[in-house]
Amino acid sequence: QQQVKQSPQSLIVQKGGISIINCAYENTAFDYFPWYQQFPGKGPALLIAIRPDVSEKKEGRFTISFNKSAKQFSLHIMDSQPGDSATYFCAARDGGTASKLTFGTGTRLQVTL
Amino acid sequence: SQTIHQWPATLVQPVGSPLSLECTVEGTSNPNLYWYRQAAGRGLQLLFYSVGIGQISSEVPQNLSASRPQDRQFILSSKKLLLSDSGFYLCAWSYTGNTEAFFGQGTRLTVV
Numbered sequence: 001q002q003q004v005k006q007s008p009q010s011l012i013v014q015k016g017g018i019s020i021i022n023c024a025y026e027n028t029a030f031d032y033f034p035w036y037q038q039f040p041g042k043g044p045a046l047l048i049a050i051r052p053d054v055s056e057k058k059e060g061r062f063t064i065s066f067n068k069s070a071k072q073f074s075l076h077i078m079d080s081q082p083g084d085s086a087t088y089f090c091a092a093r094d095g096g097t098a099s100k101l102t103f104g105t106g107t108r109l110q111v112t113l
Numbered sequence: 114s115q116t117i118h119q120w121p122a123t124l125v126q127p128v129g130s131p132l133s134l135e136c137t138v139e140g141t142s143n144p145n146l147y148w149y150r151q152a153a154g155r156g157l158q159l160l161f162y163s164v165g166i167g168q169i170s171s172e173v174p175q176n177l178s179a180s181r182p183q184d185r186q187f188i189l190s191s192k193k194l195l196l197s198d199s200g201f202y203l204c205a206w207s208y209t210g211n212t213e214a215f216f217g218q219g220t221r222l223t224v225v
Contacts, residue, residue, distance in 0.1 A: 006156070032212040034212070034213065034214075036216075041218075041219070041221075042218055042219070043119075043203050043205075043216030043217050043218050043219050044157070044203070044216050045216065046213055046214075046215075049212065049213070089156060089157065093212055097145075097164055097209055098145060098162055098164055098170070099145055099207045099209075099212065099214070100147075100159060100162060100172075101157075101159070101214055102159070103149075103156040103157040103158075104156055105155055105156040106156050
């Protein structure tokens with residue numbers, strides 16, 4: 001069964017701190033690993049994504065670290081801000097024309113002042 | 114530019130009543146279309162996907178069905194709702210073979 005395991009379920013970080021969310025997968029056929037950000041009552045929006053031939057990708061304060069041998073990837077939010085408070089989902093895509101995504105269970109991040 | 118419309122935003126329906134949620138995409142042709150359900154603490158579960166008109170694939174057995182009567186229209190239906198059908202339903206689209214999925218704003222369905 002295709003699964004993506006995500007932790008922690010919730011996270012509280014002080015403003016300016018680093019938020020770290022971890023995900024692990026089993027299916028080696030996954031070929032694309034996006035992170036989505038979701039605010040209450042809204043649909044998820046793509047935040048940043050990585051392919052398995054790259055070990056790290058950085059966009060502004062957001063960085064994905066990818067460990068192909070361990071089948072793990074993580075999202076790091078540097079200098080976390082209250083506006084980053086949201087639910088974050090990792091996902092993995094299987095190859096093929098259907099482009100199906102398997103999502104983690106989500107992490108609710110709260111950034112305090 | 115491409116946009117996705119999903120409606121209604123919220124819906125309260127009695128048990129046993131029918132359901133019809135609609136999703137349309139503008140600004141692209143022949144997209145892949147998806148219906149997801151989001152339950153608290155369980156992430157997003159893929160319910161149905163479609164790679165073309167009239168082509169529907171179901172991911173999980175359930176009380177729901179989907180249809181794609183037009184290229185950019187995706188409908189989620191039920192003949193008789195159950196309490197367990199309550200949740201946040203999300204429609205999404207992607208380019209064929211592409212990696213990124215774009216989500217609608219979702220429908221909060223409460224079955225009472």
